[in-house]
Amino acid sequence: MKRLCTVAALALWVGNALAQSSPTASVTGSLIDSTTALPVPFATVAVRDAATLIAGVTTDSAGVFALPNLPLGSYTLTLSSVGYQARSQSLVLRADQPSVRLSGLRLRSESRTLGEVTVAAQKALIEEKGDRLVYNAEKDISNAGGSAADVLRKVPSLSLDLDGNIQMRGNSNIRVLINGKPSAMMARNLADALKQMPADNIKSVEVITSPGAKYDAEGAAGIINIITKKALQGFNGSIMASLGNLNRSTNTKLALKTKKIGFSLSANGYQFRNIREVQTTRTTLLAGQPLNYLFQRSTADNTGTGGYGELSLDYDPDSTSRINFSANAWGGYYPNNSTQINRLTDPSGAILQNFRNDIRFSNPYGNSQFDLGYTKTFQKRAGVATPAEFTLLTQYSRMPDNYFYDTDRYTLGENEQLSFRQHSTNYSRNKEYTFQADYTYPFLIRTGSDTTQLKLETGLKAIRRDIGSEYRVEESLDGQLPLVPDPSQSNDFDYNQRIVSGYTALRVETKQKWTLNLGARLERTFIDGNFLTTQTTLTNQYTNLIPSVTISKGLKTHTLKTSYTQRIQRPQLWFLNPWVNASDPRNLQTGNPYLDPELNHAVELGHSVTTKSNLSVNTAFYWRMTNNAIEYVRTVDEAGIALSKPQNIARRIAYGMNMNLSGQATKTWTLNGGLDVRYVDLNSPMLNQRNSGLVGNANISSTYKMPHNYTFQANGNFNSGWVNLQGKGSSFYWYGFALKREMMNKKASLTLGVNNPFNRGVSQRLRQSAPTFESDTRFFFVSRSARLAFEWRFGQMSSGGKQSRKVQNDDAGSR
Numbered sequence: 001m002k003r004l005c006t007v008a009a010l011a012l013w014v015g016n017a018l019a020q021s022s023p024t025a026s027v028t029g030s031l032i033d034s035t036t037a038l039p040v041p042f043a044t045v046a047v048r049d050a051a052t053l054i055a056g057v058t059t060d061s062a063g064v065f066a067l068p069n070l071p072l073g074s075y076t077l078t079l080s081s082v083g084y085q086a087r088s089q090s091l092v093l094r095a096d097q098p099s100v101r102l103s104g105l106r107l108r109s110e111s112r113t114l115g116e117v118t119v120a121a122q123k124a125l126i127e128e129k130g131d132r133l134v135y136n137a138e139k140d141i142s143n144a145g146g147s148a149a150d151v152l153r154k155v156p157s158l159s160l161d162l163d164g165n166i167q168m169r170g171n172s173n174i175r176v177l178i179n180g181k182p183s184a185m186m187a188r189n190l191a192d193a194l195k196q197m198p199a200d201n202i203k204s205v206e207v208i209t210s211p212g213a214k215y216d217a218e219g220a221a222g223i224i225n226i227i228t229k230k231a232l233q234g235f236n237g238s239i240m241a242s243l244g245n246l247n248r249s250t251n252t253k254l255a256l257k258t259k260k261i262g263f264s265l266s267a268n269g270y271q272f273r274n275i276r277e278v279q280t281t282r283t284t285l286l287a288g289q290p291l292n293y294l295f296q297r298s299t300a301d302n303t304g305t306g307g308y309g310e311l312s313l314d315y316d317p318d319s320t321s322r323i324n325f326s327a328n329a330w331g332g333y334y335p336n337n338s339t340q341i342n343r344l345t346d347p348s349g350a351i352l353q354n355f356r357n358d359i360r361f362s363n364p365y366g367n368s369q370f371d372l373g374y375t376k377t378f379q380k381r382a383g384v385a386t387p388a389e390f391t392l393l394t395q396y397s398r399m400p401d402n403y404f405y406d407t408d409r410y411t412l413g414e415n416e417q418l419s420f421r422q423h424s425t426n427y428s429r430n431k432e433y434t435f436q437a438d439y440t441y442p443f444l445i446r447t448g449s450d451t452t453q454l455k456l457e458t459g460l461k462a463i464r465r466d467i468g469s470e471y472r473v474e475e476s477l478d479g480q481l482p483l484v485p486d487p488s489q490s491n492d493f494d495y496n497q498r499i500v501s502g503y504t505a506l507r508v509e510t511k512q513k514w515t516l517n518l519g520a521r522l523e524r525t526f527i528d529g530n531f532l533t534t535q536t537t538l539t540n541q542y543t544n545l546i547p548s549v550t551i552s553k554g555l556k557t558h559t560l561k562t563s564y565t566q567r568i569q570r571p572q573l574w575f576l577n578p579w580v581n582a583s584d585p586r587n588l589q590t591g592n593p594y595l596d597p598e599l600n601h602a603v604e605l606g607h608s609v610t611t612k613s614n615l616s617v618n619t620a621f622y623w624r625m626t627n628n629a630i631e632y633v634r635t636v637d638e639a640g641i642a643l644s645k646p647q648n649i650a651r652r653i654a655y656g657m658n659m660n661l662s663g664q665a666t667k668t669w670t671l672n673g674g675l676d677v678r679y680v681d682l683n684s685p686m687l688n689q690r691n692s693g694l695v696g697n698a699n700i701s702s703t704y705k706m707p708h709n710y711t712f713q714a715n716g717n718f719n720s721g722w723v724n725l726q727g728k729g730s731s732f733y734w735y736g737f738a739l740k741r742e743m744m745n746k747k748a749s750l751t752l753g754v755n756n757p758f759n760r761g762v763s764q765r766l767r768q769s770a771p772t773f774e775s776d777t778r779f780f781f782v783s784r785s786a787r788l789a790f791e792w793r794f795g796q797m798s799s800g801g802k803q804s805r806k807v808q809n810d811d812a813g814s815r
Contacts, residue, residue: 023072023095023098024068024069024070024071024072024098025070025072025093025094025095025097025098025099025100026066026067026068026069026070026098026099026100027047027066027067027070027077027091027093027100027102028064028065028066028067028099028100028101028102029045029064029065029101029102029103029105030059030062030063030064030065030102030103030104030105030319031043031045031059031063031065031079031081031105031106031107032063032104032105032106032107032259033084033106033107033109034106034107034108034109035108035109037258037259038257038259039059039062039063039064039259040059040063040081040084040107041059041060041062041063042058042059042060042081043058043059043063043065043079043080043081043084043107044056044058044078044079044080044081045057045058045059045065045067045077045078045079046077046078046080047067047070047075047076047077047091048075048076048077048078049073049074049075049076054070054071054075055067055070060380060387062319062320063319064319064320066379066380068382070093071093072093072094072095073092073093074090074091074092074093075090075091075092075093076088076089076090076091077089077090077091077102079105079107081107084107084108084109085107085108085109087105087107087108126156126616126660126662126672126674127616127662132206132207132208132225133155133156133157133206133207133209133618133660134204134205134206134207135151135154135155135156135204135205135207136203136204137151137199137202137203137204137205138202138203138204138229139703140154140701140703140713140715141703141711141713141738141739141740141751141753143199143200143202143753144199144200144242144738144740144751144753144787144789144791147194147197147198147199147247147270147272148194148197148198148199148202148226149194150199150755151199151202151205152166152194152205152224153699153717153734154699154701154715154717155205155207155224156207156658156660156674156676156699157169157207157209157658157674157676158207158224166194166224167722168207168209168222168224169209169222169622169624169654169656169658169676169678174222174223174224175216175218175222175223175224176223176224176225176226177223177224177225177226178225178226178228179225179226179227179228197226197308198249198251198268198270198308200240200242200249200251200268200789200791201228201229201251201266201268201308202226202227202228202229203227203228203229204227205224205225205226205227206223206224206225206226206227207222207223207224208222208223208224208225209222209602209604209620209622210222210548210550210563210564210565210602210604211223211548211565211567212505212517212519212548212550212565213503213504213505213519213520213521213546213547213548214457214459214503214505214519214521216461216501216521216523217501217521217523217544217546217566217567217568218567218568218569218570222567229253235255235256235257235795236254236255236793236794236795237252237253237254237255237793237794237795238252238253238791238792238793238794239251239252239791239792240252240789240790240791240792241789241790242787242788242789242790243787243788243789244785244786244787244788245273245785245786246272246273246782246783246785246787247270247271247272247273247785247787248270248271248272249268249269249270249271250268250269250270251266251267251268251269252266252267252268253265253266254266255795259316260315260316260317261313261314261315261316262312262313262314262315263312263313263314264310264311264312265309265310265311266308266309266310267307267308267309267310268307268308268309269305269306269307270305270306270307271303271304271305272303272304273301273302273303273304274300274301274302274303274304274781275300275301275302275761275781275782276299276300276779276780276781276782277297277298277299277300277779277780278296278297278298278777278778278779278780279296279297279298279777279778280294280295280296280297280775280776280777280778281293281294281295281296281775281776282294282296282636282640282642282773282774282775282776283773283774283775284636284637284638284640284772284773285636285771285772285773285774286638286772290347291346291347291638291640292344292345292346292347292352292639292640293344293345293346293347294342294343294344294586294640295341295342295343295344295345296340296341296342296343296586297340297341298338298339298340298341299338299339300336300337300338300339302334302335302336302337303335304332304333304334304335305332305333306330306331306332306333306334306365307330307331307332308328308329308330308331309328309329310326310327310328310329311326311327311328312324312325312326312327313325313326320376320377320378320379321374321375321376321377322374322375323372323373323374324371324372324373324374324375325370325371325372325373326370326371327368327369327370327371328368328369329366329367329368329369330365330366330367330368331365331366331367332364332365332366333362333363333364333365334362334363334364334365335360335361335362335363336359336361336362336363337359337360337361338359338361339356339357339358339359340356340357340358340359340584341356341357341412342354342355342356342357342585342586344586344640354411354412354413355409355410355411355412355419356409356410356412356416357407357408357409357410357584357585358407358408358409358410359405359406359407359583359584360405360406360407361403361404361405361583362403362404362405363401363402363403363404364402364404365399365400365401365402366399366400366401367397367398367399368397368398368399369395369396369397369398370395370396370397371393371394371395372393372394372395373391373392373393373394374391374392374393375389375390375391376389376390376391377389378390381443383444383451384442384443384444384453385442385453386440386442386455387442388439388440388441388442389439389440390437390438390439390440391436391437391438391439392436392437393434393435393436393437393438394434394435394436395432395433395434395436396431396432396433396434397430397431397432398429398430398431398432399429399430399431400427400428400429401428401429401430401573402425402426402427402428403424403425403426403428403579403581404423404424404425404426405422405423405424405581405583406421406422406423406424407420407421407422407582407583407585408420408421408479409421409479409585417479418479419478419479420475420476420477420478420479421475421476421479421481421483422473422474422475422476422483422582423473423474423475423483424471424472424473424474424489424581424582424583425471425472426469426470426471426577426579427469427470427471428467428468428469428470428573428577428579429466429467429468429469430465430466430467430468430573431465431466431467432463432464432465432466433463433464434461434462434463434464435461435462436459436460436461436462437459437460437461438457438458438459439457439458439459440455440456440457441455441456441457442454442455442456443455443456450510450511451511452508452509452510452511453508453509453510454506454507454508454509455506455507456504456505456506457503457504457505457506457507457519458502458503458504458505459502459503460501460502461499461500461501461502462498462499462500462501463497463498463499464496464497464498464499465496465497465498466494466495466496467494467495467496467497467573467576468492468493468494468495469492469493469495469577469578469579470491470492470493471489471490471491471493471578471579471580472485472489472490473485473486473489473490473582474486489580489582490533491531491532491533491534491578492531492532492533493529493530493531493532493577493578493593494529494530494532495527495528495529495530495576495593496526496527496528496529497525497526497527497570498525498526498527499523499524499525499526500523500524501521501522501523501524502521502522503519503520503521503522504519504520505517505518505519505520505548506518506519513553513554513555514551514552514553514554515550515551515552515553515554516549516550516551517548517549517550517551518548518549519547519548519549520545520546520547520548521545521546521548522543522544522545522546523543523544523546523568524541524542524543525540525541525542525543525544525570525597526540526541527539527540527541529593531578538593538594540596542597544566544568544599546565546566546567546568547564547565547566548563548564548565548566549563549564549565550562550563550565551563557609557610557611557612558607558608558609559606559607559608559609560606560607561604561605561606561607561608562603562604562605562606563602563603563604563606564601564602564603564604565602566599566600566601566602567598567599567600567602568597568598568599568600569597569598569600569630570597571592571595571597571630571646574591575591575592575595575630575646576591576592576593576595577590577591577593578590578591578592578593579591585641586640586641586642587641587642587644588641588642588643588644589643589644589645590643590644590645591645591646592645592646592647595630595646595647595648596628596648597628598626598627598628598629598630598648599626599627599628600624600625600626600627601624601625601626602622602623602624603622603623603624604620604621604622604623605620605621605622606618606619606620606621607619607620611663613663613664614663614664615661615662615663616660616661616662616663617659617660617661618659618660618661619657619658619659619660620657620658620659621656621657622654622655622656622657622658623653623654623655623656624652624653624654625651625652625653626651626652626653627650627651628648628650629648629649629650629651629652629682630646630647630648630649631646631647631649631652631682631724631725632644632645632646632647632724633645633646633647633649633687633725633726634726634768634770634773635770635772635773636770636772636773637772642773647687649682649683649684649686649687649689649725650683650684650685650686651682651683651684652680652681652682653680653681653682653683654678654679654680654681655678655679656676656677656678656679657675657676657677657678658674658675658676659674659675659676660672660673660674660675661673661674668704668705668706669702669703669704669705670702670703670704671700671701671702672700672701672702673698673699673700673701674698674699674700675696675697675698676696676697676698677694677695677696678694678695678696679692679693679694680692680693680694680695680723682723682724682725684725687725687770688771689725689726689770689771690725691723691724691725691726691727691728692723693723693728694720695720695721695722695723696720697717697718697719697720698717698718699715699716699717699718700715700716701713701714701715701716702714702715709741709742709743709746710739710740710741710742711739711740711742712737712738712739712740713737713738713739713740714735714736714737714738715735715736716733716734716735716736717733717734717735718731718732718733718734719731719732719733719734721764726768726769726770727766727767727768727769727775728766728767729764729765729766730764730765730766731764732762732763732764733762734755734756734762734783735755735756736753736754736755736756737753737754737757738751738752738753738754739751739752739753740752744792747792747793747794748790748791748792748793749790749791750788750789750790751787751788751789751790751791752786752787752788753786753787753788753789754784754785754786754787755783755784755785755786756783756784756785757784757786759783759784760782760783760784761780761781761782761783761784762780762781762783763778763779763780764778764779765777765778765779766779
């Protein structure tokens with residue numbers, strides 16, 4: 001064996017020596033469209049000597065190619081690509097010119113007159129991408145004119161209750177990103193934010209249940225990445241407007257892309273209406289015996305208004321570098337006014353309190369965000385699938401998020417009169433600074449005739465979050481003016497969070513269809529909090545080492561996958577803000593600045609298969625255990641006043657199965673469906689409470705392409721309810737239909753959509769119990785809606801070009 005290795009080494013040395021003794025030359029260059037001057041990606045470049053092929057390569061996404069180590073001589077260079085006329089030219093390689101550069105080689109478009117062709121095949125609505133599940137929202141015509149909440153109701157593995165609160169496989173601690181980067185809007189109050197984002201802006205939704213080490217460790221349940229529609233190359237744009245009884249919106253997009261500069265601008269405005277009725281009966285308990293009974297009935301009808309705008313600018317100094325800048329802003333006004341009847345009685349039936357509470361609640365919100373990044377792509381090496389890449393990214397965001405309410409309390413009876421007034425203000429903010437550097441290095445390992453593709457990823461990241469809340473309360477105990485400040489309900493709160501992290505990840509792909517993703521991420525967190533008014537402080541710091549591993553094996557049309565990862569969930573602003581929302585005097589809500597982070601362990605075993613008939617089936621079995629789980633916990637005092645506050649409740653375990661099917665029954669008819677069933681167990685020894693149960697959700701969608709450019713779609717969703725530490729919610733369902741007509745040579749479309757046309761609304765029931773209370777709440781949300789949306793697209797579009805990199809807090813360092 002030793003002698004054999006020596007001979008092999010000698011042969012390799014001799015081969016290298018012979019290769020070095022024969023002079024060679026290299027040829028590099030780029031291809032562009034002769035009309036648009038845009039790059040021609042994935043074109044074939046070949047060097048020939050008479051009928052013999054000497055070397056060949058394809059251009060990358062920027063139209064660039066490289067042919068190294070060519071023997072000297074006279075050749076013919078041929079260039080070809082689908083849709084272009086082939087081109088040939090002579091090529092002479094001489095010893096005195098070892099490097100030949102051919103920049104801007106032009107290919108002419110191949111113009112042909114074709115007969116009418118009907119394309120019936122459709123992109124799948126649901127796609128399995130290995131490490132993520134993708135819902136192609138732009139292919140779902142029923143989304144036109146709706147909101148992001150309407151879109152996410154149809155995404156497999158996700159469930160939304162009637163108020164828009166979202167869960168992934170039964171866990172509500174989710175990171176929601178916009179185009180791979182965090183949005184302060186999504187961190188404020190996720191349910192409200194989803195209602196306020198127009199569905200017309202959404203291209204697709206990615207669900208990542210087992211993120212790797214490259215991803216930030218935040219998001220105990222996983223990551224949802226909402227991809228918005230982006231213009232392609234050239235000059236193009238669109239205008240869209242929709243009208244409906246519950247949703248209205250208008251938006252426009254413009255984009256210009258030249259060889260070196262890209263510019264895009266988008267803006268939209270929207271309105272959404274929320275009509276609901278809520279009725280609650282609650283019994284206050286002391287040592288298991290009733291103390292009093294509360295009956296509440298409230299009605300609300302509110303319309304929120306807002307807008308969104310984004311500007312982006314890209315500059316390519318050369319074919320391997322890009323500098324990108326973007327700025328976006330959200331803003332709007334969300335009222336939550338209601339009228340509420342309250343009646344409190346003792347066990348004998350005597351009335352203790354009987355009053356009407358008129359609530360005027362407003363939430364003017366906003367968010368501005370700025371991204372600046374630099375990307376350097378290195379020359380692609382022979383045999384390696386992708387080039388090495390370095391990115392340097394920065395981000396700054398600022399989110400003022402304010403809450404104001406006024407309440408007027410009237411006694412009920414023969415002489416109704418104003419008996420109490422309260423005015424509360426909460427000015428809250430969240431400033432975030434991020435710096436990030438990532439490096440990706442792909443390489444090969446050859447073992448005999450086998451080749452293994454590897455990719456090493458490493459990076460560093462630093463985040464600073466400055467959170468603040470200033471809240472004041474003024475009130476009148478007899479309802480008369482002036483209002484008097486209440487110092488006991490006023491304070492100023494500062495909260496600073498600093499996170500420093502680094503990661504290393506390795507991806508291995510073999511010809512035998514084995515894939516291994518192995519990585520580790522180290523994060524160090526520093527927290528400082530200060531109640532300025534009461535001079536109370538809090539400090540904390542902790543270190544988390546987050547491992548992750550995913551192994552998959554391809555077997556013909558089947559793929560098997562298993563994974564393990566950890567996740568942490570740091571408390572967000574919504575959980576931390578100590579301001580007390582007392583707009584409903586019988587049900588107070590507040591945050592908890594002393595929360596600890598969650599630590600989540602996740603194991604998943606998956607299988608996917610695509611049949612010859614194009615049916616795709618994806619199945620996953622999963623287990624998740626969360627320590628220090630954060631849940632809203634309600635306590636009721638002897639006066640019958642409830643306080644809801646997030647607390648670390650100890651442990652949450654979920655065992656589940658998720659299945660998604662997608663396929664085409666015929667060339668014009670597609671069917672998609674998803675099912676998620678899980679057993680949830682929550683246990684809190686500290687609170688002496690435990691709750692468990694089997695829950696799940698299912699969805700189905702069908703699309704049929706009809707003649708004359710019509711498309712019809714129907715969809716339905718069923719949710720069995722949910723389980724939390726103190727209660728269970730009942731089931732509900734949602735369904736809708738949509739009809740779309742393409743017109744003006746498919747440059748425009750008109751879509752009519754209806755939701756729940758045969759039901760005025762959706763009802764749900766929530767029953768809760770604890771040592772201090774038992775309650776039964778019935779919700780009714782008006783959901784019958786109709787929308788008519790018109791879109792017009794103009795300009796010319798072409799694909800290709802490089803993708804700008806941006807900071808992705810709680811997600812990948814770069815994409």
